[in-house]
Amino acid sequence: MTEPRSLRADARRNRDAIVAAARAAFDDDEQFRFDDFAARAGVGVGTLYRHFPTREALAAAVYQGEVTALCDRARDSLQSPGENLNLFLRGFVDYVVEHAGLARTLAAVVAPAVQSDGGSQLEDTVATLMTRAVADGAIRHDVAAGAVMVVLHGIGSATDRPDWASESRAAVELLIAGLANVA
Amino acid sequence: MTEPRSLRADARRNRDAIVAAARAAFDDDEQFRFDDFAARAGVGVGTLYRHFPTREALAAAVYQGEVTALCDRARDSLQSPGENLNLFLRGFVDYVVEHAGLARTLAAVVAPAVQSDGGSQLEDTVATLMTRAVADGAIRHDVAAGAVMVVLHGIGSATDRPDWASESRAAVELLIAGLANVA
DNA sequence: TTGACAATTGGAGACGATCTCCATATTCTC
């Protein structure tokens, strides 16, 4: 998914160091000049720019890692399809709430890049969970994954609201209620 | 709400011209250097900076105007409280979809400033509509306006999704379904 | 191991956007 093209050992090391440094900085909600990420990762500016031509590219790489971690959780659950979906949605909020700084930064920077890589990974996971839940009769069949994504998007980008954490949880419950099969 | 402090006539004129120019530029999704807004409004850079110290401040002023226009609609409706709320929510999506460029720019820039002015105006409107709908037994009583705000936030900030418009409409229907009183 | 070649690096400096400052111009008050 990332780059099957083999990177020279030092290049890969530097790349990873940069992503790790950026992740840490984002998570702490620190504000950095783009060049500073280089210093922080112990590499030169040139290196930073070769690996990540733009701030968005860097954010996308961090985002990618986060999303993968998040989606991996969806596989381990042994509940019914309906419960599975609900657990994933609630887990999503918990994760995002736990990493507010990260969410804030990523939401601000990553939007356009998201379509390409990690965005679809998240969407695929949601879509799969929903398809199974529909087959199980647990949720309505007439709702596309995209609608759910829009709500999740809101959770990720409303971090500046004073009462964001609890409101986000409430929004997910609202979402789950809306999805429920009322047949 | 904006500034009760009297501004000199020329100052007010310039301020308005800047906001109008910015609104137009945002709506067209044009990308501008901050200084260019000055030229566009026919004023000097200094004037721009005095009125709007930051890009955010300018975006917030535009946002403020938009939100006011939006909330004014809520007053004219003569339906039942429940229908009223639904109409407002659907109207919100329509408006935002209609002005995607504006939404995109504002969502990207305005986040922190939103709390102060226009943000609460929107939230107040939603809260009022919800309170009435609850009183009328049309929607659940256990959902705070904040949860709805988070969803609306998602609609405003997911503009980069390829199928954003229809997904946003679907998200609102999901929201309305979730709010429905299932008693 | 070693030499030759390719990939990668670092950071000085060019570039360009942002923002400050203040002499001048406009509006307001009496």
Add this chain to the structure above:
DNA sequence: GAGAATATGGAGATCGTCTCCAATTGTCAA
């Protein structure tokens, strides 16, 4: 209409972004 208060504009300082290439480091065949 004079003086005080307020607002203006844009030249230039400032500072973050990004390019470029000589020097370094990793790779691999012999």
